[in-house]
Amino acid sequence: MEKIPILKLGEILLVSIQVDMHDRLAITLQDDLTARIVKDRARGVLIDISSLEMVDSFIGRMLGNIAAMSQALGAQTVVVGMRPAVAITIVELGLSMQNVRTALNVERGIEMLQRAVEESEEDTTHEPSGT
């Protein structure tokens, strides 16, 4: 069965969507990613959509779901590389994607994730000690 590959880079899982996804493939990716976050104890997920020529409400919802689920599993998600035409269309479509963090490209996305991971680490080390 066709799958979208998930790469591990330290604490970050990297997904680059290179194909025009049909709905089942998108759902498979969502399932695989949540499973991998738990298995690899990932702290961040980076989804590169710079190859995607369109994002409809289904794919948009999938991206939102991944962000929400990873959050629940203790990982941050950043979506990177959305093309201008795709962004304009999503806005017109009425998809807000409010809960999804975005960055211009993979480099900036990784920076963003590393900062987020560091911040959340500070939080977790301070909280239990109560100092």
Added chain:
Amino acid sequence: MTKSTSRLNDILEKNEKEILDDWMREQLASGTLRKDLITESELRKQSAELLGLIINATRSGNVTEISGTEWKPVLDFLAATSKTRAAQGFSPVETATFIFSMKQPIFTRLKKEAGSNASVLADEIWVATVLTDKLGLFTAETYQKSREEIIRRQQMELLELSTPVIRIWEGILVLPLIGTLDSSRTQIVMETLLQNIVDTNSGIAIIDITGVPAVDTLVAQHLIKTVSAARLMGAQCIISGIRPQIAQTMVHLGVAFGDVVTKASLADALKYAFRQSGITVT
């Protein structure tokens, strides 16, 4: 019918030089000759070439069906000429006169050659009229198309000129908007800015509307959509230079900028952008 009977080719070929001379005189006398755009000798060269091509084409016996392959060299020549004339700034009348002024000289020769037989003369004049009209219309059409092409190009250039996206610092773009914003212009501005954000890897873009006299609901919505689209791409947009008057209209129109970052002046927006990017200016 015209194929077998018309003597047009015969007459043109025999009187080529006289027709050219008359035609030149007609063009010079018509008052439509633009001596500032074309010299007499150049015009004569063009006219001679065209007449030669027409004679060549009529030799086939097809004297009115200009869609035929025999006429291709003539049409190519006319297309090229009217294109250059459109670009040089000739008016439509001036361009059409180039062809239509050929009528009189040809009619004169026809009368001389076939004048004794009224019905033959009428036929020949009809054929020559149909031909010159068709060539004239073709010229006018190509001229029109070339003008439209020029206008389209100029419009694009104007739009590009009116959306100067400036990379003011590494990672910071500024788009100073000047003049009236209509829906189509705002749309192009939006696309240009978003593409520039990607191309220059800029995380912050400032849209300065100090030079925009008025903002209506549609334009305000476009601006907000641009900000939303930029956010989806991973960049932040700041809108600066909202004058009190525009702020008032927007409140009246019920347009809410929501969580869009707005600053009163471009300087304030820049300060904010520097702080966001961790840049200190001393």
Added chain:
Amino acid sequence: MSLPGPETLELKTSEDVVRARQRVRVCMKDQGFGLVDQTKMVTATSELARNAVDYGLGGTMRIESLEEMGRIGIRLVFLDHGPGIPDIDLALTDGYTSGHGLGLGLGGSKRLVNEFEIWSKPDEGTRVTITRWR
């Protein structure tokens, strides 16, 4: 410019939805539409083709290139013989969904095109016609 004749694509599976949007992308490109126009029409295609597959029990998409009064356009007709939409106005409202979607399919697609027309009858099916002009 010669216009390509209309063609009809089957919509049965989610792979068909992908094929439909790829076909529309090519047609839009061929007719000289800009990137943003292409993306909007392709996205609308995706929404409407998915509706036909998921709710309409499968259907068809017809692509037609248009030239009217010097304007170039593309018209798509999505047709299914599914259960139909009982309340079209409600279905066009953002956020309304009868299934698992976000409820942006119909209303959202309407915003992505120049002309939008919907016909539906319970137990007979649904037909959505969209047009985008260059």
